[in-house]
Amino acid sequence: MLTKLIRAGKLVITDYDGKAYEYGPGGPVPDGQGGTYDQPIRIRLTDKKASGHIARYPQVGAGEAFMWGWLHVEEPYDIRDMILYVTGQAKVHGDRALQPQGPMKRLIQKTAAKVDSINLKSKARKNAEHTYNLTRRLYELFLDEDRQYTMGYHRRTDVSLEKAQLDKKALIAGKMYMQKAREMDRPMRVLDIGCGWGGLALYLNKHYGCEVLGVALAPDQIAFCKERAKAAGVEDKVKFKLMDYRDVEGTFDRISSVGLLEHVGTPHYPQFMEHTHRLLADDGVMFSHCCGRAGPPGFTDAWTRKYIFPGGYIPALSELVSESEKAGWQVMDVEAMRFHYSHTLEEWYNRTVLHREEITDMYDEQFYKMWLFYLAGAEQSFRHGTLVNWQLQYVKDRNAVPMIRDYMEEEAERLRNSEEPPVWHLDPALKQAAE
Numbered sequence: 036m037l038t039k040l041i042r043a044g045k046l047v048i049t050d051y052d053g054k055a056y057e058y059g060p061g062g063p064v065p066d067g068q069g070g071t072y073d074q075p076i077r078i079r080l081t082d083k084k085a086s087g088h089i090a091r092y093p094q095v096g097a098g099e100a101f102m103w104g105w106l107h108v109e110e111p112y113d114i115r116d117m118i119l120y121v122t123g124q125a126k127v128h129g130d131r132a133l134q135p136q137g138p139m140k141r142l143i144q145k146t147a148a149k150v151d152s153i154n155l156k157s158k159a160r161k162n163a164e165h166t167y168n169l170t171r172r173l174y175e176l177f178l179d180e181d182r183q184y185t186m187g188y189h190r191r192t193d194v195s196l197e198k199a200q201l202d203k204k205a206l207i208a209g210k211m212y213m214q215k216a217r218e219m220d221r222p223m224r225v226l227d228i229g230c231g232w233g234g235l236a237l238y239l240n241k242h243y244g245c246e247v248l249g250v251a252l253a254p255d256q257i258a259f260c261k262e263r264a265k266a267a268g269v270e271d272k273v274k275f276k277l278m279d280y281r282d283v284e285g286t287f288d289r290i291s292s293v294g295l296l297e298h299v300g301t302p303h304y305p306q307f308m309e310h311t312h313r314l315l316a317d318d319g320v321m322f323s324h325c326c327g328r329a330g331p332p333g334f335t336d337a338w339t340r341k342y343i344f345p346g347g348y349i350p351a352l353s354e355l356v357s358e359s360e361k362a363g364w365q366v367m368d369v370e371a372m373r374f375h376y377s378h379t380l381e382e383w384y385n386r387t388v389l390h391r392e393e394i395t396d397m398y399d400e401q402f403y404k405m406w407l408f409y410l411a412g413a414e415q416s417f418r419h420g421t422l423v424n425w426q427l428q429y430v431k432d433r434n435a436v437p438m439i440r441d442y443m444e445e446e447a448e449r450l451r452n453s454e455e456p457p458v459w460h461l462d463p464a465l466k467q468a469a470e
Contacts (some may be wrong), residue, residue, distance in 0.1 A: 036093065040124050045075035066116075067123050067418055068381075076120050077109040095338040098408045102401050114404075114413035115384055122415040170397050171255065174232070177386040182232035182259075185294040185324065186376040186424045196382045199375075204238045205450035209443040210368065210428050211289050211322045213437050216243040219288075222272070226250070226287040228280045228296030228315060233260035233273070238272045239291075243452060249275040250283060254387045281310055296325040296349050301332075302352060308362035318435045320428060327352060327425035329371060343409050352425060359429060365397075367436055368443075377418035378470035384410040447470045 036048065037058045044064035049055045055284040063071040066384050080086055085105040089096035100106035101114055108117045142470040174182055179200045187199025188206050220338045223245040230249025238249050251257055260275035269275075280295075290311055299307050315321055328351040356366055387394065387406055394403045430436060 036090075040121065042124055044120065046121070047077045047137040049077070049079045050086060051080050059185065064123075064179075065122065067119060070121055072116065074111070076112050076117055078117065079109060081105055081107065092337065094336050094412070095341070098338045098342070098405070098412070101408050102404045104222045104400075104404075105134055114407055115414070118408075118411045118415050119418065122442055123419045146278070154462065171259065173397060176390040177192050177383045181234035181238075183234055183246050184231055185327075187374060187379040187382075188372070189375050189378045192378055196379065196386075197205070198235075199379065201454070202447075202451055205447040206320060206323065206443075207291065207293065207426075208239060208242065208446035208450060209445070210426060211239075211291060212287065212320050212442065212446075213239060213243050213245070214442070215288075215447050216245055220247045223288045224248075224286070225289045225291065226283065228283075228290065228292040228311075229298070230256075230260060230275060231294065232256055233263050233275060235291060235293060236260070236273050236275070237263060237267060237269070238290045240269055242453075243327075245289075248283070248287075249273070250278050250280055251275075251280060252277065281297055281306065283310075283314060285314065286316050287314055290314050290315055290319070290321040291324075292322075293324040294326075296323060296351055296355070297344065298344055301350065304350075304354065304358040305361065308359050308364060312362045312364060312431070315431060317431055320430055320435055323355070323425070323427045325350065325355075325425055327355070327371070327374070327423050329373075329421045329423045338412075339409070340456055349422065350425075353438065355425065355427060360425075363431065365431065365433060366427060367430050367433065368426075368440065370426045372424035372426060374417060376422070376424055377414050380414035380417065384414065 036374075037048075041058035043059060043062065045057060045059040045061045047055055047057050061075070062207060063073045067073055080100070082100075082103075082105040087101045088105070089100055092251075106116050112120075127315060174184070175181075178184060179187075179197045181197075185194055185199040185202065186203065188203035189199045190202055194202075209260055213223070221247070223241055223243060225245050225247045227239075227247055227249040230236050230251050233249060236247040236249040238243055249257075249260055253285070254277055257275050257277040261270065264270040264275065288297045294313075296304075296307070297366055326349045328349055330351065332351045332354055335344070340347065352369065352371075358371075384407065387403075387410060391455065393407070437444070
């Protein structure tokens with residue numbers, strides 16, 4: 036695999052017995068970020084089982100070998116450099132570079148992924164807790180202060196993570212046509228499905244005075260959301276509940292789901308589309324933001340399903356649109372957000388490295404390495420692979436939004452000019468690094 040894949044630069048692998056294997060012609064290689072890899076990337080395998088474990092399934096094997104201390108990347112590079120270098124060798128490989136080799140292995144993995152994507156209510160809650168009920172402090176260390184655990188909107192690649200996340204919320208508000216709230220004779224009612232740590236719900240209430248119900252399945256997330264709403268004095272307007280979206284009742288003027296559809300599972304897309312269609316007012320708007328594939332449907336790799344997002348799946352646009360049409364939705368706007376997430380993930384990775392000591396104290400070295408591999412692997416999929424973020428706007432009635440799309444950017448621009456990104460008061464080390 037490596038002989039075929041490594042076509043530029045040099046990769047040197049030293050096995051546990053001291054024997055070195057070299058791949059590639061040598062010379063500098065663009066790193067995809069404006070720089071180059073000027074030296075060979077050197078990897079040491081410290082266990083005799085490492086090479087076989089990696090060869091059987093490169094993505095699972097490489098990730099576990101790194102987590103277990105069987106694989107070391109020698110300075111001046113790290114695991115992120117190795118992943119970006121290997122997957123960036125040829126655009127044609129992209130995220131397939133570390134996928135299982137051979138039709139039978141791919142069939143087995145695809146079948147397992149399909150079964151894993153069946154998320155009944157009890158399993159959906161268990162999966163959410165696995166992903167989002169980690170120590171609060173962990174998320175404080177690598178996310179922005181609003182705890183936005185989804186793509187930032189990097190209008191320029193040099194903006195801070197805080198600014199990118201603030202701009203994302205402004206863009207979302209514009210696409211939800213939230214300015215309609217100013218024309219209503221009552222507070223606009225908003226449902227935020229998969230509300231995370233409450234940032235978007237509180238943002239919409241702050242700027243539009245709307246009433247928001249946020250729902251999610253991770254207990255600590257909801258507890259934190261309630262604490263934030265109470266501290267802001269809006270707990271009567273912005274409410275959060277620990278519940279499955281399938282149990283929500285009532286009628287809402289706006290529905291948002293940001294980073295939610297990745298956890299729904301393809302077998303449940305019809306139910307999601309049908310239930311949200313029932314919940315939305317006839318003149319309402321639903322907005323969805325999710326990771327997506329800029330190509331045909333695929334399957335979630337085994338490493339991500341095992342360690343990070345059990346039951347998760349990143350959909351193709353065809354899957355989202357076809358299921359929405361069956362439920363009676365009309366798609367009014369689609370945007371592929373290309374490369375933005377790679378910049379967000381790069382910053383999350385850097386902040387994780389900055390707090391290595393604290394994270395290993397909270398968990399252990401194996402968890403820390405798992406987190407690094409996850410962030411770097413995700414980054415390469417958005418930087419070198421075919422992953423994007425899909426933003427879709429759904430309506431029941433085409434009269435629900437203006438005819439000209441300018442209203443989205445005009446409102447987003449107004450919001451961007453209305454406030455500054457928050458200061459980094461949570462962590463002096465981050466503030467110092469930024470300066």
